[in-house]
Amino acid sequence: MKREFEPWIKDLEPDWQSVFDVCSRCPVVASARGFRLPAQSTIVEVLNGIVGMLFPGCLGRDAQRTFAGDHDGLLDASETAQALYSCIVPVAKYYCELDKCEFCGDCEKFARKVVEDFFSAGASIREALQLDVQAAYEGDPAATSQLEVVMSYPGLYAITVHRIAHQLVKSKVPLIPRVMSEHAHSKTGIDIHPGAQIGSGFFIDHGTGVVIGETCVIGQNVKIYQGVTLGALSFAKDEDGNLVKGVKRHPNVEDGVIIYAGATILGGDTVIGHNSVIGGNVWLIHSVPPYSKVYNAQPAPVVRTKEGS
Amino acid sequence: MKREFEPWIKDLEPDWQSVFDVCSRCPVVASARGFRLPAQSTIVEVLNGIVGMLFPGCLGRDAQRTFAGDHDGLLDASETAQALYSCIVPVAKYYCELDKCEFCGDCEKFARKVVEDFFSAGASIREALQLDVQAAYEGDPAATSQLEVVMSYPGLYAITVHRIAHQLVKSKVPLIPRVMSEHAHSKTGIDIHPGAQIGSGFFIDHGTGVVIGETCVIGQNVKIYQGVTLGALSFAKDEDGNLVKGVKRHPNVEDGVIIYAGATILGGDTVIGHNSVIGGNVWLIHSVPPYSKVYNAQPAPVVRTKEGS
Amino acid sequence: MKREFEPWIKDLEPDWQSVFDVCSRCPVVASARGFRLPAQSTIVEVLNGIVGMLFPGCLGRDAQRTFAGDHDGLLDASETAQALYSCIVPVAKYYCELDKCEFCGDCEKFARKVVEDFFSAGASIREALQLDVQAAYEGDPAATSQLEVVMSYPGLYAITVHRIAHQLVKSKVPLIPRVMSEHAHSKTGIDIHPGAQIGSGFFIDHGTGVVIGETCVIGQNVKIYQGVTLGALSFAKDEDGNLVKGVKRHPNVEDGVIIYAGATILGGDTVIGHNSVIGGNVWLIHSVPPYSKVYNAQPAPVVRTKEGS
Numbered sequence: 001m002k003r004e005f006e007p008w009i010k011d012l013e014p015d016w017q018s019v020f021d022v023c024s025r026c027p028v029v030a031s032a033r034g035f036r037l038p039a040q041s042t043i044v045e046v047l048n049g050i051v052g053m054l055f056p057g058c059l060g061r062d063a064q065r066t067f068a069g070d071h072d073g074l075l076d077a078s079e080t081a082q083a084l085y086s087c088i089v090p091v092a093k094y095y096c097e098l099d100k101c102e103f104c105g106d107c108e109k110f111a112r113k114v115v116e117d118f119f120s121a122g123a124s125i126r127e128a129l130q131l132d133v134q135a136a137y138e139g140d141p142a143a144t145s146q147l148e149v150v151m152s153y154p155g156l157y158a159i160t161v162h163r164i165a166h167q168l169v170k171s172k173v174p175l176i177p178r179v180m181s182e183h184a185h186s187k188t189g190i191d192i193h194p195g196a197q198i199g200s201g202f203f204i205d206h207g208t209g210v211v212i213g214e215t216c217v218i219g220q221n222v223k224i225y226q227g228v229t230l231g232a233l234s235f236a237k238d239e240d241g242n243l244v245k246g247v248k249r250h251p252n253v254e255d256g257v258i259i260y261a262g263a264t265i266l267g268g269d270t271v272i273g274h275n276s277v278i279g280g281n282v283w284l285i286h287s288v289p290p291y292s293k294v295y296n297a298q299p300a301p302v303v304r305t306k307e308g309s
Numbered sequence: 310m311k312r313e314f315e316p317w318i319k320d321l322e323p324d325w326q327s328v329f330d331v332c333s334r335c336p337v338v339a340s341a342r343g344f345r346l347p348a349q350s351t352i353v354e355v356l357n358g359i360v361g362m363l364f365p366g367c368l369g370r371d372a373q374r375t376f377a378g379d380h381d382g383l384l385d386a387s388e389t390a391q392a393l394y395s396c397i398v399p400v401a402k403y404y405c406e407l408d409k410c411e412f413c414g415d416c417e418k419f420a421r422k423v424v425e426d427f428f429s430a431g432a433s434i435r436e437a438l439q440l441d442v443q444a445a446y447e448g449d450p451a452a453t454s455q456l457e458v459v460m461s462y463p464g465l466y467a468i469t470v471h472r473i474a475h476q477l478v479k480s481k482v483p484l485i486p487r488v489m490s491e492h493a494h495s496k497t498g499i500d501i502h503p504g505a506q507i508g509s510g511f512f513i514d515h516g517t518g519v520v521i522g523e524t525c526v527i528g529q530n531v532k533i534y535q536g537v538t539l540g541a542l543s544f545a546k547d548e549d550g551n552l553v554k555g556v557k558r559h560p561n562v563e564d565g566v567i568i569y570a571g572a573t574i575l576g577g578d579t580v581i582g583h584n585s586v587i588g589g590n591v592w593l594i595h596s597v598p599p600y601s602k603v604y605n606a607q608p609a610p611v612v613r614t615k616e617g618s
Numbered sequence: 619m620k621r622e623f624e625p626w627i628k629d630l631e632p633d634w635q636s637v638f639d640v641c642s643r644c645p646v647v648a649s650a651r652g653f654r655l656p657a658q659s660t661i662v663e664v665l666n667g668i669v670g671m672l673f674p675g676c677l678g679r680d681a682q683r684t685f686a687g688d689h690d691g692l693l694d695a696s697e698t699a700q701a702l703y704s705c706i707v708p709v710a711k712y713y714c715e716l717d718k719c720e721f722c723g724d725c726e727k728f729a730r731k732v733v734e735d736f737f738s739a740g741a742s743i744r745e746a747l748q749l750d751v752q753a754a755y756e757g758d759p760a761a762t763s764q765l766e767v768v769m770s771y772p773g774l775y776a777i778t779v780h781r782i783a784h785q786l787v788k789s790k791v792p793l794i795p796r797v798m799s800e801h802a803h804s805k806t807g808i809d810i811h812p813g814a815q816i817g818s819g820f821f822i823d824h825g826t827g828v829v830i831g832e833t834c835v836i837g838q839n840v841k842i843y844q845g846v847t848l849g850a851l852s853f854a855k856d857e858d859g860n861l862v863k864g865v866k867r868h869p870n871v872e873d874g875v876i877i878y879a880g881a882t883i884l885g886g887d888t889v890i891g892h893n894s895v896i897g898g899n900v901w902l903i904h905s906v907p908p909y910s911k912v913y914n915a916q917p918a919p920v921v922r923t924k925e926g927s
Contacts, residue, residue, distance in 0.1 A: 006391060006421070011425075013383060015428035016382075016383060019432050023363070026439055026442075028442070028458075040460060056638075081627050094456070119633035119637075120633055125637075130640065130643075133646070142863070146646045148793055154803060175456065175461070178461045182462070188804065189826070193451060195451075206809050208803070208829075209535065209826070209827045226809075227518075243449075262571075264570070284610060296610050299917075301913060302912065302914070304910065314699070317730060321696070324737035327741035328672065328737075328741050328743075336764055337763075337764045338675060349677070349770075484769065487770045500844075518827045523759075538879060591919045601924075602924070603922075608917075
């Protein structure tokens with residue numbers, strides 16, 4: 001942006017100062033001072049580096065370069081590891097010092113452990129993703145190749161980011177997993193909380209409007225369509241009327257379940273038994289046994305016909 | 310893109326010329342000639358500058374730089390003011406000269422007034438946003454800190470952009486507010502027309518698929534879930550059969566209302582009384598008094614069980 | 619990203635190698651070796667070049683430059699043609715050699731033919747888009763100008779990208795059309811398979827959550843709202859239990875139909891007769907004749923009122 005200003009712009013200073021005064025009273029902004037926290041865009045860059053490591057030449061950072069095969073994959077991976085470490089350290093310090101967290105103490109050591117565990121888990125994450133790719137290819141009549149699935153399917157991108165973010169949740173990294181999962185939400189319309197546990201061979205088709213809550217546990221080879229909600233039925237409150245955080249409040253979905261578009265399944269005690277099929281737009285707030293077929297007696301719409309012209 | 314072309318590409322010129330001829334007959338493109346209108350990307354850059362002024366170091370342009378505290382906030386704000394002014398002037402001229410608008414006349418003076426009024430309103434916009442952040446933190450069991458809300462919640466981003474765009478609507482700026490709100494729609498799946506009036510402490514959870522129409526009036530401390538529509542029931546037409554623009558056609562929602570996922574509330578005469586709760590998937594086209602609980606007698610889905618293997 | 623690494627990062631090499639070994643067994647990644655396939659971002663850049671050719675100065679690459687009128691439109695078009703050609707050649711080779719495709723043989727010749735046909739079709743694509751712009755302007759009471767429609771309406775962007783991608787489908791280009799349509803899906807929440815056939819004067823309002831399947835055939839002057847699905851009722855399987863690809867499985871929608879928000883219309887034999895109106899949230903799996911009005915007997919929601927404080 002240019003630095004030559006209309007002369008009257010300097011007169012805006014008192015108004016800007018008023019905005020800044022409000023900002024200063026905001027606990028978030030005030031506490032951010034002195035911390036060189038990673039910006040959203042920095043975290044997304046790290047995410048893209050990891051995605052590129054998992055699908056070299058197909059997705060993520062420098063896909064064209066890695067496609068050509070004339071890159072140094074190990075160097076790319078080392079850069080990504082370093083960048084992930086550099087994001088985690090200041091975030092850990094922020095949460096340590098300001099939220100009085102006492103679990104980590106040595107934030108550099110914590111961050112190193114997270115990165116090491118992440119790389120240890122890398123191969124099994126990639127194995128799961130391979131099954132996800134196959135599930136999409138086999139489950140969608142419109143899919144013409146596995147390359148098409150990897151390079152264009154939003155459901156595959158969403159589960160890729162989820163598997164990355166969920167590994168960081170397991171390592172108790174604050175903030176960063178949620179920024180990653182909301183980036184995937186922004187790109188795909190699929191909102192998976194990074195805390196959700198999801199088995200391999202998972203396929204979300206179309207995907208816009210899908211919501212999968214924090215405490216969901218989903219088995220293997222589950223298939224979900226657009227607009228499906230796996231959500232909370234109600235929120236527990238403590239004696240002061242504040243919401244209780246961290247309790248189980250979202251359903252479990254066992255192996256081999258298919259959930260059609262627009263279905264809503266709610267509640268932490270709700271279990272969808274394995275190999276069940278849940279029909280479009282169904283509203284379900286109780287468990288069903290394995291091999292259930294659940295569907296709405298769809299209201300036959302009224303059709304009024306007036307032949308014309 | 311490279312400038313060395315396959316030799317046959319020059320033979321495409323007549324076809325390109327045909328496309329261009331169609332473009333020239335388009336009123337939008339034809340009328341754009343001679344105007345250096347701001348591109349979408351320029352308007353988004355201005356928007357990010359304003360967001361960065363409201364949440365320094367957390368969101369928007371140069372978040373990492375402003376996080377570090379070694380920036381000049383006043384200089385950033387001045388650049389943003391100048392850039393906003395530079396966007397408004399040509400848009401005002403375009404609308405003045407081509408749509409025969411007669412209300413502004415002196416477009417530079419108009420643009421200066423808009424920027425001054427925007428900065429005057431800045432502190433109260435920021436105050437409202439602070440209440441929005443608190444509402445999200447207190448209303449979502451999955452929220453672990455206010456920083457997480459600011460840096461990753463799509464509902465917070467959507468209301469931030471809305472409060473900016475709505476201030477510009479109040480100043481009668483054409484085009485720019487809608488480009489801003491559609492940018493937020495693109496990033497979040499939340500479609501709030503910039504003309505809607507929304508009180509503070511507003512929280513949209515998940516958010517994908519939410520639609521809030523132009524003439525909605527929403528009170529304070531309202532909470533909305535994904536897929537909620539506050540829309541029009543029908544459109545008035547004039548005697549020539551054209552839609553009448555600008556009439557009240559979307560509902561009012563009073564203070565403290567909660568609207569669960571997928572509910573549809575329609576009509577300009579519809580008022581949801583304060584402290585009401587509207588259940589998931591409800592279809593509502595009439596007013597309800599304060600403290601109402603509105604829910605569907607959800608159709609119990611049919612469950613067929615076939616125990617197997 | 620920086621190249622100075624923490625000393626322990628080199629110890630991650632065996633883990634990275636394990637990830638890479640899994641990647642090497644992936645048919646997609648392994649087969650990508652030796653091919654300089656275009657990255658997603660490269661395909662999106664080509665798309666933006668084409669969009670800019672269709673709406674010079676309003677949308678796409680270099681909108682601000684083209685707005686000013688001091689650009690060389692022919693040079694821009696030639697660059698776009700070259701870039702499109704350069705994307706198609708390696709993709710055609712990949713599909714030829716790895717999927718044993720035998721239809722093209724000379725991939726350079728194939729790619730040239732695609733580009734030539736694309737430019738031939740350019741003027742008629744632009745004519746259709748002009749009718750789309752008018753349909754949006756006339757169909758939405760909130761639209762204040764055609765410029766606003768072009769510069770901010772997600773439905774217009776989605777149909778623009780669709781008309782481009784569908785022309786490439788007609789030329790039998792693999793992969794690239796789907797990457798383009800999923801880019802539009804990502805930006806707008808509107809998921810139109812590039813294979814769908816859609817007449818001119820098409821308007822999608824709000825649009826988030828719309829799904830239009832591969833084998834849909836849609837007439838002229840059709841209007842669709844957010845959350846509408848034109849989908850498959852079931853998938854045919856072959857004797858081995860694999861899905862049959864390529865069969866007609868999505869509905870036809872004739873001229874002048876309006877489909878309100880959240881309606882679901884399924885099945886390859888379903889035909890919505892011309893000038894019909896389909897109400898919000900309707901679930902429809904059979905044909906209706908022309909001029910039908912189809913609506914749900916909406917369940918009157920239960921309203922419990924408890925006047926208080």
